[in-house]
Amino acid sequence: MIRSMTAFARRDTQGDWGVLTCEIRTVNHRYLEPSFRLPEALRELENRFREQLRTQLRRGKVDVALRFQSTETRPRLEIDESMAKAVNDAANHINRMLDNPAHLSALDVLRWPGVLASAEQDYSSAKKAADGLFAETVSELVSVREREGERLRPLFDERLETMATLVADVRKLMPTLLQAQEETLRNRFAQARVELDPDRLAQEMVMLAQKSDVAEELDRLDAHIQEVTHVFQSDEAIGRKLDFLMQELNREANTLSSKSIDARVTRAAVDLKVLIEQMREQVQNVE
Template sequence: MTRSMTAFTRQEMQQPWGTLIWELRSVNHRYLEPHFRLPESLRDIEGPLREALRKAVSRGKVEATLRFVPEKSSGALQVDQECLQDVLAATRELRVAGAEMQALNPLELLSWPGVLVESALDMREVKQQAQALFREGLKDLLEGREREGVELNQLIVQRLDSIESIVADVKLMMPKILQAQRDNLQQKLSELTAELDAGRLEQEIALLAQKADVDEEIDRLQTHVQEVRRVLTQKGPIGRRLDFLMQELNREANTLSSKSIVASTTRSAVELKVLIEQMREQIQNIE
């Protein structure tokens, strides 16, 4: 299946303890190049995230950014027993020293700095949810790459159809072109007053036909087109294989142009090169 390397997704999760936001974006790249931006409190989950990304994506520059916004009152209030015991011990010392003291008010004790504290947020749950949300984002990112891959596939197939049509026209015209060149050469030579060696004449005509023969190039163009169609139906990364085939198609189009003996064949070769270049540009985005 054809899959693009370009996609974007944003995933958000709200919990009593805060909000997690993932943004994943990928663009074309020769290899897989991941970049993670995580809060310091969640930095230790980067390893598992990289491994999950590596298993799902083969090529592309992928930027993954996580934002964590904790709720201001995300924890329950608790009594710091150690601090409370310190306050009580201090009051007992005052009594021992003879200081006059009223009965202790529990609310006054709770208002003493450090006695009443907010319980620390359990970061284990936050990390688990962050990884789960990343997997959802990664799934959505892959679906986006696949949707764009379908569009790229159609664009490439359209150009393959055009290439096959041009190659078929050139193949159909070549016998007529070669015969016309043969007749033209014979006519020009017959106008010469000098006596011609019939054997040499046939040799020159055969040499001309050999130089203008593009059957091999046409066969290779057709073979490469069929191979591109086959690769487009394969699973997994196919971009590098397609890029190689574009080089081979361009090589045959250049040879066809260099062997051209009439303007129509030259125009066909130029049209082929334009179509191949258009495909190559699209293939740069395929994984």
């Protein structure tokens, strides 16, 4: 199955604790590289989210943004009255020792470490909701990647079919080309008024056949085309394997071009390289 590495998914949910919004955006990357932007209240969920991503995705740069709007619009403050009284008593004690005592204001007492603290808020319900929301968003993201990948499949199939046709055409053409080359050699001997030596002609034809033998290249091209088709049926991540196969296809097309003895073979090799490059560009975005 083809999965694109470019996708976006967004889900949100709400409850008595507030509103949660999760957005995940992915682009192509050689490896799986997730990054997270989480609110401080939910920061401890990051490791759990990373593990979930590893089970669902294989490659891609993944940006996760989780926003949390709590119903607690104003922070609750708690005063440690015993600490405040102790600070006040200490200040009064010092004032009695001074000639010009300074009065201690309420704000001075509140600034003293340990007197004022934010009440610990219970985010357990929000964390549980964030877990479910993240799983839903990842599931939607995977579905989007699969749909995007399926849109690419006809493009690959069309190019693979055209490549197979080009290879078959060159294979059919080769016997005719070799026969034409033999006739060319005979004509050159005749024009030079050199006695036609059957052994010399056979030797020249063997050398020509060796130089222009592209049977191996054509066989490899056919094998690689079939392998690409087979890889598309795999449920695993196929991007790296496809990238390797594109390199192999391009290598064989280059060799076919270098061994060409006819403009038609050269054109076929060039067309093959164009098709391979078009596929390679799309493969860079396949998981």
